[in-house]
Every structure is written in C-alpha cells, then in structure tokens.
Amino acid sequence: MRLFIAICVCRVLYFIGRLIGKGTAKPGDIARIFCPKVLNRLKFDGKIICITGTNGKTTTSNMVTHILRKNGFSVINNSFGSNMLGGITTSLLTNCTFGGRVKADYSVLEIDERWLRFLVKEIKPDYLLITNLLRDQIVRNCCPEIVLEKIKMGITPGTTLILNANDPVSQQVSWGNENPVVWFALGENERSTKECHSGTNDAKVCPKCMHSLSYDYYHYNHVGSFHCENCGFESPKADFIGTDMDFSEPSLAVNGKRVKLGFDATYFMFNTVAASAICVTAAGMELEKVLSFAESFDIGVTKRYEELTVLGRKCQLILTKQNPASVDQSVDFVSEKEGPRTLIMISNNMFHTEHKDVLFMYDVAYENLKNVEHIIIVGKRRYDMAVRLKFADIDMEKVQICDNDGDIRSCLEKTEGNIYVMTSSVFSNEDKFLEELRKL
Numbered sequence: 001m002r003l004f005i006a007i008c009v010c011r012v013l014y015f016i017g018r019l020i021g022k023g024t025a026k027p028g029d030i031a032r033i034f035c036p037k038v039l040n041r042l043k044f045d046g047k048i049i050c051i052t053g054t055n056g057k058t059t060t061s062n063m064v065t066h067i068l069r070k071n072g073f074s075v076i077n078n079s080f081g082s083n084m085l086g087g088i089t090t091s092l093l094t095n096c097t098f099g100g101r102v103k104a105d106y107s108v109l110e111i112d113e114r115w116l117r118f119l120v121k122e123i124k125p126d127y128l129l130i131t132n133l134l135r136d137q138i139v140r141n142c143c144p145e146i147v148l149e150k151i152k153m154g155i156t157p158g159t160t161l162i163l164n165a166n167d168p169v170s171q172q173v174s175w176g177n178e179n180p181v182v183w184f185a186l187g188e189n190e191r192s193t194k195e196c197h198s199g200t201n202d203a204k205v206c207p208k209c210m211h212s213l214s215y216d217y218y219h220y221n222h223v224g225s226f227h228c229e230n231c232g233f234e235s236p237k238a239d240f241i242g243t244d245m246d247f248s249e250p251s252l253a254v255n256g257k258r259v260k261l262g263f264d265a266t267y268f269m270f271n272t273v274a275a276s277a278i279c280v281t282a283a284g285m286e287l288e289k290v291l292s293f294a295e296s297f298d299i300g301v302t303k304r305y306e307e308l309t310v311l312g313r314k315c316q317l318i319l320t321k322q323n324p325a326s327v328d329q330s331v332d333f334v335s336e337k338e339g340p341r342t343l344i345m346i347s348n349n350m351f352h353t354e355h356k357d358v359l360f361m362y363d364v365a366y367e368n369l370k371n372v373e374h375i376i377i378v379g380k381r382r383y384d385m386a387v388r389l390k391f392a393d394i395d396m397e398k399v400q401i402c403d404n405d406g407d408i409r410s411c412l413e414k415t416e417g418n419i420y421v422m423t424s425s426v427f428s429n430e431d432k433f434l435e436e437l438r439k440l
Helices: 002-020 026-034 057-070 085-093 113-119 144-152 170-174 266-283 287-294 324-335 359-363 382-391 405-412 430-439
Strands: 047-052 075-077 106-110 127-130 160-164 181-186 214-220 223-227 240-246 251-254 257-260 305-310 313-318 341-346 374-378 399-401 418-423
Touching (some): 047 057, 047 266, 057 075, 057 266, 085 106, 127 266, 144 170, 160 170, 214 266, 257 287, 266 324, 305 430, 313 324, 341 430, 359 382, 374 382, 374 405
Parallel strands (some): 047 106, 160 181, 181 240, 313 418, 341 374, 341 418, 374 399
Antiparallel strands (some): 240 251, 251 257, 305 313
C-alpha cells in the first residue's frame, strides 16, 4: 500500500509541477516520505544504465537514450537533469505501473557523483559509465580524489564499468574490484597539446607510486595520454577510441567508423565515443547503427547549447556549471573560433543558494581569451570577473561591464562578429538576461 500511495503522490505532484514549470525532484522527495527506499521495491524488466562523472553526464545520457529509442527500445531517462535521488525517483515512479513494475527495456539514469553510493542501496546498475572526474564546485566537492572515494563506495559487484582511459583519476574506480571494464578514449588530434593549457591539472603525480606523471599529450586539464616512467602506470588500451577528428565539419571515426556530429567541441566528441561504448556494450547494437543514430542527436535537447539570432548576428549559448574544467573548455571553444567574435560572460553567484564564491574563476585559464576581440560581462559577479580578466592580462579596453540587462543592446552595438554567450552557472538567474537577449 505504501508503494501505491507513493506512486500516486509522486504523479499528482509531478503533474502540478509541470503546470507551473517546476517539480522534477520534489515529487520524488515527497514520495520517499511515504515509502522510504521506494526504488528498492520496484521491479525492472530491462537493464539499468547509470551515467555519472564531472562533465558530460546530461549530454551523454540523453545521447544514449536517443540512440536506444531510435533502435526501437523503450527507455526511461531523467532527461531534465535532476540527478539526485529525488529526481531519479520522480522519473521512475512516473513511468512505472501502479504495482511498481518498470517495463522499459532500459532505464538510463544520470546520477550525481556524490549520490551514486545512495542510489545503489536501492537499485543495482547493470552498467555504470563514468565520463571523467575533474575539479568541480570546490566549495561542494573539494577535490576529484574525494569524489573518487565517494564513487568507489557505489561500485556494486557484477556491474560493468565503462571508464575513460584518458583520465588517470576516474580509472581508479576499477582498482580493488573484479568488475568487468570497458575503456573509451579520444586519440591525439589538432587540438591536443604537449603542455596543459587549462587552468587546472589535478593529476601531475602518479596515483600508484607518487612519482611525476608524464603526458604524451593533453586534451584538457588532466585528460590525455599518460604514463609513469617509474612504475609503468599508463593509459589503458581503449576498447572504443575516437580518432581522425575533423573540427571544421564536425566528425570523427569511432573504431574506424565515421560519424558526423552537430557540435565541434572536444568534449562532445568524448561524449559521442562514451555513448557508443555503452550502446554497443549494454544493448549489443552494431557500432555502425549506433553511429548512424548518433548523427541525428540534437545537442540542443540538453538546454545548455542553443543557437539563435541576435541583432542579425549568429549567437551561440554555451551554458556550464561553476566547474573550472567545463568553463576552460568553453573558453577554448570561443578562442579557437575565427574572428571577429563577441563574448558575453554571465558571471553569477553559485547555484540558487547564492553562495558568493568566486574561487573557481582563478582555476580557469581566462588568459586564453586574449585573442577574442570583444568581451561583455554581465551578472551579479561581473566586477569580480572583470578583476579576474585584468589579472589574466586581458586588454580591458575591449571589455564592457553591463550593469543592467536592458543595456545589452547598446553594448552589443559597439561590437561585431558572431556572439558567444558563456555562463559559469546554469542554476542561477541567467534566464532573465537570456530573455532580454532573445528579444533583440
């Protein structure tokens, strides 16, 4: 009876939430009051795929869902990105029968790194994909090693691990257990560097012997091809590898099979290889078919990437969390474009709780923006960002500080070229500014 009541309560609250534009996590949280550990009482007809990691969770889980559905499978996915227990509970209870049976072929669940250990107390994943472990929200997570230890607490026997061979931190999840492991990676490409150009590198030391870790090349931050000259620790051979990247007309080859992409960022190519690995491994699909379906995936469904026209100019939104590695990649994405470019930087407080933390700014290599022609700063922490850009030796003559959202038109009229909008938090008050931008 408790299960039935929890399902009914969750569905009613979810319906009400949809009407007012909210309600992705709260219905699940309240349902859990009526029936604690409610997920433990569900019966799954299909397989459970969990996707976690610092960057790329939402995009990868949505891509996996898209590919599986295109192949004819029924899939449940918390695509709205509410990835803690409440959000996952909402997704499952609104898609199961009133008797608690989940009839989908696959449940693709994006899960926050720190919450995986709680989720597995109720449901056991058949497959666990970890995209990467990078420095993220230092006030909340401290360092990647602490998040790594929390993830290790969520590894259950028999779960197949899909891990990033280019990340020396997250691959440590496979140590000390007998879980099957499938490795994915991205090969060296024109954007790879011999030195780390990102603001952070949290894997300078070999995690096995504590000697210096050597890199053949970096993709970004501490992700790349590495080896330890002292103990032999190195990047494992990848089962799925992306090579022959073309960034002008975005495409790459996964295990030699070509796939066209809708977005040319390095991390999106990583996501594509990771999604391919999970679909082949978990669903037994042929790689060629997986890649053909991946080509039709719309990255805009994540709501963090969008293209629009502003004042007759092409405008691209790149919305990220206050995550140094993620912001670094956004910085590189803009700096690598051909000019003239206008970059709008939305700098706000951390999350909806208004934590006034600007430490992450000093973990981002804003120095790489020196070649960008025009920069406009908006948001509650706009002056903090201006100070950070001054420390980065950016020419402040090309920087405008926009104090009011309504002044963005006059600021943009002083610039030229394509417009890029980069945020450092998708959970604050960006919507109001973006509404003003869409009116132009």
